[in-house]
Amino acid sequence: MIVLLGASGYVGRAFQRLLQQSGEDYVSLSREQVDYTQYRDLVDFLRSLRPQFLINAAGYTGKPNVDACEIAKADALRGNAMFPLVVSHACQSVGIAWGHVSSGCIFSGGIVDCDGRRQIEPDLTTPAMKYLLATNPKAVHGFRETDEPNFSFRRPPCSFYSGSKALGEESLADDPFAYLWRLRIPFNQQDCPRNYLSKLQRYGKVYDNVNSVSHLDDYCRACLDLWKLGAPFGIYNVTNPGYVTTRQVVEMIGRVLLPARSFDYWENDDEFYRVAAKTPRSNCVLDTSKLIASGVKIRGVEEAIMDSLESWQAEPDRVSVHLT
Amino acid sequence: MIVLLGASGYVGRAFQRLLQQSGEDYVSLSREQVDYTQYRDLVDFLRSLRPQFLINAAGYTGKPNVDACEIAKADALRGNAMFPLVVSHACQSVGIAWGHVSSGCIFSGGIVDCDGRRQIEPDLTTPAMKYLLATNPKAVHGFRETDEPNFSFRRPPCSFYSGSKALGEESLADDPFAYLWRLRIPFNQQDCPRNYLSKLQRYGKVYDNVNSVSHLDDYCRACLDLWKLGAPFGIYNVTNPGYVTTRQVVEMIGRVLLPARSFDYWENDDEFYRVAAKTPRSNCVLDTSKLIASGVKIRGVEEAIMDSLESWQAEPDRVSVHLT
Numbered sequence: 001m002i003v004l005l006g007a008s009g010y011v012g013r014a015f016q017r018l019l020q021q022s023g024e025d026y027v028s029l030s031r032e033q034v035d036y037t038q039y040r041d042l043v044d045f046l047r048s049l050r051p052q053f054l055i056n057a058a059g060y061t062g063k064p065n066v067d068a069c070e071i072a073k074a075d076a077l078r079g080n081a082m083f084p085l086v087v088s089h090a091c092q093s094v095g096i097a098w099g100h101v102s103s104g105c106i107f108s109g110g111i112v113d114c115d116g117r118r119q120i121e122p123d124l125t126t127p128a129m130k131y132l133l134a135t136n137p138k139a140v141h142g143f144r145e146t147d148e149p150n151f152s153f154r155r156p157p158c159s160f161y162s163g164s165k166a167l168g169e170e171s172l173a174d175d176p177f178a179y180l181w182r183l184r185i186p187f188n189q190q191d192c193p194r195n196y197l198s199k200l201q202r203y204g205k206v207y208d209n210v211n212s213v214s215h216l217d218d219y220c221r222a223c224l225d226l227w228k229l230g231a232p233f234g235i236y237n238v239t240n241p242g243y244v245t246t247r248q249v250v251e252m253i254g255r256v257l258l259p260a261r262s263f264d265y266w267e268n269d270d271e272f273y274r275v276a277a278k279t280p281r282s283n284c285v286l287d288t289s290k291l292i293a294s295g296v297k298i299r300g301v302e303e304a305i306m307d308s309l310e311s312w313q314a315e316p317d318r319v320s321v322h323l324t
Numbered sequence: 325m326i327v328l329l330g331a332s333g334y335v336g337r338a339f340q341r342l343l344q345q346s347g348e349d350y351v352s353l354s355r356e357q358v359d360y361t362q363y364r365d366l367v368d369f370l371r372s373l374r375p376q377f378l379i380n381a382a383g384y385t386g387k388p389n390v391d392a393c394e395i396a397k398a399d400a401l402r403g404n405a406m407f408p409l410v411v412s413h414a415c416q417s418v419g420i421a422w423g424h425v426s427s428g429c430i431f432s433g434g435i436v437d438c439d440g441r442r443q444i445e446p447d448l449t450t451p452a453m454k455y456l457l458a459t460n461p462k463a464v465h466g467f468r469e470t471d472e473p474n475f476s477f478r479r480p481p482c483s484f485y486s487g488s489k490a491l492g493e494e495s496l497a498d499d500p501f502a503y504l505w506r507l508r509i510p511f512n513q514q515d516c517p518r519n520y521l522s523k524l525q526r527y528g529k530v531y532d533n534v535n536s537v538s539h540l541d542d543y544c545r546a547c548l549d550l551w552k553l554g555a556p557f558g559i560y561n562v563t564n565p566g567y568v569t570t571r572q573v574v575e576m577i578g579r580v581l582l583p584a585r586s587f588d589y590w591e592n593d594d595e596f597y598r599v600a601a602k603t604p605r606s607n608c609v610l611d612t613s614k615l616i617a618s619g620v621k622i623r624g625v626e627e628a629i630m631d632s633l634e635s636w637q638a639e640p641d642r643v644s645v646h647l648t
Binding site (some may be wrong): 038043073079082156163 | 349362364398401402405406409414416417476478480485487490494495498500510525
């Protein structure tokens with residue numbers, strides 16, 4: 001028996017689909033049934049049900065985007081930093097292993113080989129980095145699970161969302177029976193406002209950057225696989241191996257979906273943050289070696305994106321245009 | 325047996341003195357002995373010791389003042405919002421009642437009678453409020469425990485310190501066996517950098533405002549008395565009844581201590597925040613009716629201040645001057 005928290009959200013729904021499709025014995029717990037934000041209520045529920053595993057897909061992302069967390073600071077902190085502690089303590093109290101939907105958004109940039117040393121490069125959009133990415137893309141690597149977050153309250157600037165997610169990870173570091181599954185920019189074939197491929201098509205202008213990204217269903221399957229394979233507990237970057245630039249993805253969208261529109265880019269960070277965004281955005285490359293070494297199979301990023309576009313299911317009444 | 329956390333801090337030391345003086349059977353736990361910020365370690369310790377009660381005086385205040393919390397955001401949140409959850413869950417897990425050093429700094433201003441209605445007045449330094457305070461001081465009341473904090477992330481602007489303390493209170497609301505003891509601007513007769521009466525003497529200029537304040541030793545005794553009297557768990561404003569203006573306190577200092585210096589005041593908020601402070605300060609009046617009704621004896625604010633000044637123990641080498 002698996003307990004799923006947060007099944008009403010974008011990531012939670014994907015976990016629920018996977019659990020259904022794979023015939024798992026699971027319970028999706030809503031706050032109407034049990035107020036699982038309350039330690040005692042959650043402990044009592046877990047003690048009565050005795051599940052083998054719990055998935056926490058509940059959190060606070062902000063709508064329509066992370067800028068909302070700059071206003072809803074208390075909700076962001078309670079959802080992303082404090083609620084994970086409730087789950088952790090309840091699971092430890094009852095003796096249940098669990099997995100937490102964490103985020104790679106606590107990093108900015110990537111790692112560059114420099115005279116044999118790993119050097120952190122917090123911005124992959126500088127002219128020098130663009131040149132390196134174009135001429136020697138293999139010289140750019142992702143952050144590992146052992147790297148310290150560099151886009152957090154401890155390493156400002158950061159968004160309030162990223163700060164709250166980093167605090168959540170930090171406070172779970174000593175939970176011996178927790179997986180921390182880092183998601184990055186989810187997408188799949190189903191058009192929806194949270195889908196990266198939908199967002200790119202709806203933006204007035206596109207922000208060109210370099211990112212690791214997670215096919216949502218690949219992500220959920222990989223997370224569950226880690227548990228099923230008995231991988232050691234701890235942090236895992238769960239993205240499709242590799243990275244993409246926004247231009248590459250836009251080019252794929254153009255090639256496969258043949259959209260009527262063309263795509264403009266924000267000229268630079270200044271214009272983007274002046275016009276479209278309130279708070280700094282995380283753009284980063286993550287290293288998936290640990291995930292792969294654990295035995296989890298997951299396809300590369302380009303295959304995952306192309307597959308999503310080739311089986312694209314547009315929303316029937318897609319009219320709204322969102323900025324960022 | 326009582327367990328005390330945070331005995332190295334200003335408030336924790338006062339609790340320790342009280343426990344010693346009153347011959348209580350107590351253990352002061354240091355993080356070197358047990359890392360009580362870790363849920364399991366704290367649970368194991370409490371399970372082995374089985375104390376009757378726990379006092380949490382650990383938290384993050386920022387040095388030399390709350391402005392430091394604007395930089396050390398993660399430390400403020402972990403110490404004031406997240407750590408109380410660790411204590412709450414551990415105590416609930418083992419079945420131990422406890423008390424938390426909370427703060428009245430999550431409020432701004434006071435309550436004014438207005439045509440028989442309680443009206444929140446967030447700033448008691450406006451000309452109209454100064455006139456009211458001078459002509460009809462009994463028309464100004466304090467916030468009650470049932471009032472919602474109005475100086476928090478949910479009711480900005482606030483300082484990061486106040487925001488983190490308000491989140492701490494909020495997340496403990498459903499702990500059925502916790503006291504939340506609100507302290508405000510502690511002082512006693514012992515000169516030290518955290519003592520309000522010392523701060524006023526050391527400031528280059530003084531900021532005139534209206535506040536409820538807590539004699540530190542009165543506070544600790546009142547907190548313990550609440551538990552000993554079997555008062556219902558929950559929030560209590562633990563200040564000396566009444567309120568004072570900074571000018572009144574400065575006048576008392578002048579009258580009793582006969583300092584060589586004179587006191588200048590910041591002309592207004594603008595000057596204070598431009599020159600001396602980075603983040604908004606809480607200034608507020610708290611209502612102590614609930615504390616008094618519970619049977620706790622505590623002297624009025626003027627008596628507590630005068631007594632501290634009349635038995636004043638100056639630090640031998642007081643030279644430093646702090647701003648704000």
